[in-house]
Amino acid sequence: MSKLSFGLYKKLYTIRRAEELIVEHYPEDEMKTPMHMSMGQEAIPVGVCQALTPEDQIFASYRSHAAFLAKTEDTDGFFGELYGKQTGTARGKAGSMHLAAPDQGHLCSSAIVASCIPLAVGAAFANKQRRNGKVCCVFFGDGALDEGVLWESLNVACVMKLPVLFVCEDNHFAVHTPTRMRQGYKSITDIIGRFDCNVFQEDTTDVEAIYRLALSALESIGKPAFLHLKCYRYLEHVGILEDFNAGYRSKLEFDAWYKRDCLAVQRKRLLADGYSEEDIISAEKLIDEQIANSIRQARAASFPKPEELYRGVFHETD
Amino acid sequence: MSKLSFGLYKKLYTIRRAEELIVEHYPEDEMKTPMHMSMGQEAIPVGVCQALTPEDQIFASYRSHAAFLAKTEDTDGFFGELYGKQTGTARGKAGSMHLAAPDQGHLCSSAIVASCIPLAVGAAFANKQRRNGKVCCVFFGDGALDEGVLWESLNVACVMKLPVLFVCEDNHFAVHTPTRMRQGYKSITDIIGRFDCNVFQEDTTDVEAIYRLALSALESIGKPAFLHLKCYRYLEHVGILEDFNAGYRSKLEFDAWYKRDCLAVQRKRLLADGYSEEDIISAEKLIDEQIANSIRQARAASFPKPEELYRGVFHETD
Amino acid sequence: MRRISYCEALNEAMRQEMDRDPAVFVYGIGVPDHKKIFGSTEGLLERFGPDRCFDTPLCEETMTGFGLGAAVNGLRPIHIHIRVDFLLLAMNQLVNMVSAYVYSTGGKLKVPFVIRAIVGRGWGQGYQHSKSLHSYFAHIPGLKVVLPTTPSDAKGLLISAIRDDNPVIFIEHRWLYWAVDEVAEEPYTIPIGEGNILRSGSDITVVATSWMNVEALEAAKVLERTGVSVEIVDPRTIAPLSDGLIAESVRKTGHCIVADNDWLDCGFSAEVAARVAEKCFGQLKSPVKRIGFAPTPCPTVRCLENQFYPNAVDIIRAVEQKLGLDSIDLSNEDFYSHERRFKGPF
Amino acid sequence: MRRISYCEALNEAMRQEMDRDPAVFVYGIGVPDHKKIFGSTEGLLERFGPDRCFDTPLCEETMTGFGLGAAVNGLRPIHIHIRVDFLLLAMNQLVNMVSAYVYSTGGKLKVPFVIRAIVGRGWGQGYQHSKSLHSYFAHIPGLKVVLPTTPSDAKGLLISAIRDDNPVIFIEHRWLYWAVDEVAEEPYTIPIGEGNILRSGSDITVVATSWMNVEALEAAKVLERTGVSVEIVDPRTIAPLSDGLIAESVRKTGHCIVADNDWLDCGFSAEVAARVAEKCFGQLKSPVKRIGFAPTPCPTVRCLENQFYPNAVDIIRAVEQKLGLDSIDLSNEDFYSHERRFKGPF
Ligand SMILES: Cc1ncc(C[n+]2csc(CCOP(=O)(O)OP(=O)(O)O)c2C)c(N)n1
Ligand SMILES: Cc1ncc(C[n+]2csc(CCOP(=O)(O)OP(=O)(O)O)c2C)c(N)n1
Ligand SMILES: [Mg+2]
C-alpha cells in the first residue's frame, strides 16, 4: 500500500470536493467572484506539485483552484478568499482569479492569459542567482500558446538556461474556441522540442503518471522543461454549470473523458493496491469535514474594513 | 545576355551608390535623420522585390533603404525624404526610418522592431478577401525573431492561410548582440518549418539565387512562406561608419563576406554572360547621374511649411 | 419610437453598416461564439458568414496590427475586446503604429479602424478586468475616442465610427448594456466630437463619462427633490473634445463637478478640470471638483469594490458641499443598482 | 564640489548601489555593449560581471515580467530601455501585473523594481522614438514615477529608486545626459515624492518637467533682464505628486505656467493645472497656462520637429502675455541648444 498514492488521492479529492461545494453554494450569491473551475483538470496540478519540493514556486492563471490547493492545501484561506473575507489569502482583494500564497510558494495567479509566464522566468533567474535550488513552475492553458509572451519567455528561459517548468494544461479550448481554429501548426510539442529545453507530453488522467513525468522533467531542470498535458474542463469556461448544449463541444466528448476521471482512476488504484473502501471513505469524510469547516469559518468571518481598500498599494513595512 | 541579370545589377548598383552618397554627404549634417544602412544586405530586397509583381506590397523596418529603392526605384522621393524636404515621400515627416510609398506598394517602414509584421498579415487578409491576388511581403531582421509578435503573426498567417511572404534578413546581430546570445534554439528554420507554412533558406549573396528562391516561395503562397536569408551589415548599426574595432565583431568576418559582395557577384555574372565592361560602366554612369540629380534636387527643394506640422494627423479628403 | 437596449443598438449599428458596406467586418476573441460578446454580435455570423465575422487566436498586439493592415488595404475592420484591459497588450500597435500611420503618409491614406472595448465592473472583476483607460487613448494624437452612454448615442456614434476614415476607440461600459431607450430604426449618425446635454439644469454642472452619467442622473433626481437643479453634460467623445459645451454650461451654473469612470491622476477628469478652470476663469463660484476611482488597484470583494467606485452619493455630497447645503438624509434612498441584475460570473 | 554629468551621476548611483547590495542587478537590450546606454552603464559589466549586468533578447513584455519575478524573489532589478517608446510593448506587464502585484498580496510582498527609460529627441527621432509617456505611468496606482532634471537629482533619486521596495519608473531625457553640475561623491538619497524649487522668483511660477526645466531656466534668464522674476518648480517625482510646493509657489506669484515635455491632453500638465486651479482657487491672477508638444505625432524633419517641441520662447511669450508685458525682441537671443552637440545619428 503506497502512502504516496493515498496522499495524491486525498489531494484530488480535496480539490474536487471543494469545487463541488462551490457549485452548491455559488447560487447563494455570497462568493461574488468569477469562478473558473478546475474540475476535470485536477490531476495536472496535483501530480506536478507532488513532484515539486515545498520550497519550489508556482504561478498560475485565473483557473487556479486546483493549483492553489495542490500547492498549499489551505482550504481555510481558499474559501476565506472566495467569500471575500478578512481571513482570505489576500483579505478578499484577490478573489478566485488571483489566488496566491507567497509564503507557501504560490506566487501569483493572473487573469490576463499568459501573463504569469515571464514572472516565472524572472523568479527562476533569481533562484539560480541565489543558488537556492528552487524551481519555478508555471501553469497555463492552451490559450497561452497563442500569445507572443509565451514564445518570448520560452526563448529567454532556454537561452539563459533557467530552472523553469512550463506546464501547459491543454483542455482544447480557449473559452469556446478550439485549438484547431487557433493554431497554425500541427504539433506544439514538436515545435517546442526544437528549443533548447526538454519536452514531455502525455494524454493521461492518471495523477501518478503525471507525477512521474514531472519528476523526470525536474531531473533535467538544468534546462527549462516543458510539460504538455491534455485534459478536459468539465464545466463551462467561467461559472459552475455544464455547457454541453451550447454547441461548441459535445457531451460525448465529456463522457469519454469522464470514463477516465482522475479521481476514479486513482481510487481504483488504491483499491487494487490494498486499501479498503472504508479506508478511502473515512479519509473522504475527514476531508468533507475539513472543507465544510473552512466554508463555515469563511461565512462567519468578517469582511475587510473600509480602510483596507487603501492599504497595501505600496509595500508596508510592519 | 539576360536583361533580368542586368536589371538586377542596376538595382543593386542604384542602392549601393545611393548609400555611398549618403556616406559622403551625411557629415554635412543636412540629412538629419538616423541612418540604418542597408549596405551589404542589398541582394535580399532586390532579389525578393524582383520576384514580386508591381502590385504586391512590402513592409519593412527602419533599415529599409534597400527595400524602398528595390520596390520603388524612386531616388527623388528617397533623397527628398532624407533631406526632409517638401519633395520627400512624406514631405520630411518620415525620414530614413519610416520610408514608404503606398502608391507604389511600399506600405510602411517602422522603427519598432517587428512592428510591421502584423500589418502585413492584416493587409494580406484584405487582399485575400478582395481576391486581388496581391501578396504582402514583410522584411525584418533577426532581432524580430525575439519578439512575441513575430510568433503571433506567423501563427495567425498560418491558421488563416494568408498570402504573406515573411523575409528574415539575418545579419547575425541585433545592434551589437549576436543571435547566439539571444536565441534559445539551434535552428530557426527548423522551428518555423513546423508551422503550417513553407520555409526557404539560403546563405548566399547571389541576387539571382534569392530571386529564384523568392519565386518558388511565391508559387506556394496559398500558405504563408518564410524566407530565412543570411547576410552581413557592412557599416555600424546606425550611422555611416565602419565599426570593426568596436569589439563585438571582427573585420575578418567582414572580409569573408565582402569577398562575395552581392554587386561583385552579379557584375561577374554579367561579364560571363556577355556584357562588356563598357556596357556596365555606362549603365553605372547613368545611375550615378540619376542619383546626383536626385540629391541636387533634394537639396534645392524647400522644407515643408510650418503649417505642414498640423496637417495629416487625420485623413484629409482632398 | 421603438425602444431597444444599448447592446441591441450596438448590434443594429454593426448589422446595418455591414449591410451597407461589404468592406466592414468584425473580429476578435469570442466574437462569433454563442455568447456573442454579451449579445452585441448576435446574428452577424449567420448573416455575413465567417469571412466577415470571425474569431481569432489570443494575440492582441498582432490582431491590432492586423486591423491596421486590413484598414490600409481598403477594408473597414471592427475589432472587439471583451475587456479594455486587454488593449494594454496592444499599446505598441495602437500608439506607435495605428495613431501615427495616417500622419506618416502625409495624411494621404485612410485608416478606417474601429476598436470596441468593454469596461468591466462588479462581481469581483478585480484589478485586471475593470479598467477604462480612455485617457490613455485620448492622450495620443491620431486616435479618436468615443464613450457613449445612451442606446441612441451607442448606435449613432458606432455608425459614425465605422464610417470614419480614422482610427476610433469605442469604449462601452458593461453595465450600460441593459439600458433601454428609444432608438430610431434606420441608420443614423451622431457626429464624433459633439457633446450632449443629458439633463438641463441651472445650479451646477456635472460632466460625466460613460456609466458615471447614470450615477449623475440618479444624483440629479434626488437633488431635484430638494430644489437643486443639476445640469449633466456627457462629452460622449473625449478626443477630439469639444469643450465649448462644457464651458458654456459651467459659465451658466458657476459650479462644475467632473465624474469620471477612471482614476483621477493624469486622467480625463484632469483635462476637463484644467480646461474649465481656464475657459471659465473668474466665472467659477467654486473650484472644479473631480470624482473618480479610489487611488488603488480595483479590489475583488464587493464591499471594497463598492468603495472603490464613485457613485451617486458621492456626487450628491459634492453638490451639497459646493452649494453649501445641508446633507440630505439618504438612508431611505433606494439607488438603482445594476449589480442587482449583474449576478456572476460576468 | 566635484562636477560630473547627469550621465555620470546615473552611472555612479548604479555602481555605488551595486557595490552596497549584491541583490541589485542591471539588464536590458544593449546594456553591456560598447555603447553602454549612452555611457550610463560604463564599467558595470567589468566590475560586477555578466550575472549582474547583462544583455537580453528583444522582448520588452517578457523582460518586464522577468524583472517583477526577480524582484519578488529577493533581487533588485534595474531594467533599462534606450527609448521610453519601447515600454509600450510592456504596458500589460506594467499596468496589469507590476503596478498591482504588491496590492494583490495585501501589501505583504516587496517589488523593488526600477525601470530606467530614456526620452529621445532630435535628429529625426520621429514618432516612435520621442515619447515621454510619464502621464501613462502616473495614471496607475502602484507605480512611482520620477523624472530628474539635474545631475545631483539624477544620482540621489536613482539611489532612492533602487532602495525603494516598490516599482519606480525613472525617466531620463536624452539631452540632459550632458548636463554637468556639482554632485556629491558619496551615496545619498533624495526622497521620492519631493519637488524642488529650481529657481526662486516672485512674479510667476513655471512648473516644468525634465528637459522643460532647461527651457524654463533659459526663459527665466532672458526675462530677468526685463525685470521679471520667474520661479521654477521641478516636481521631480510626478507620482506620488506633492502638490504642496507647487501650490505654495503659485499662491505667492499668482500666475502659473506648466511646461510639460509631453502632449497636453490628459497629460501631466492637465493634472498640475487641475490641482493648481483647485488649491489656489481665488488666488490666481490668470488661468493656468499649459505648454507642451503640438497635438500631432512627432515629425522627423528638423524644422517641423523644432516647431513640435515647446521651448524657452514659448515660455517667454506666455509669461509676457500673463503679465501684460510687451514682446521682448528675441531676434538677437542665442538660445543654448543641445542640438548643436547632438549631431546624428542618436
Ligand atoms: C490577454 C487576454 N486576452 C483575452 C482574455 C480573455 N480570456 C479569458 S480566459 C480566455 C481563454 C484562455 O484559454 P486557455 O489559456 O486555454 O485557458 P483555459 O480557460 O482553457 O484554462 C480568454 C481568451 C484574457 N483574459 N487575457
Ligand atoms: C521593440 C524594440 N525594441 C528595441 C529597439 C531598439 N533597437 C533598434 S534596432 C534594434 C536591433 C534590431 O535588430 P535586427 O532586427 O536584427 O535588425 P538589424 O538592425 O540587424 O537590421 C534594436 C534592439 C526597437 N527599435 N524596438
Ligand atoms: Mg484551454
Ligand SMILES: [Mg+2]
Ligand atoms: Mg540583425
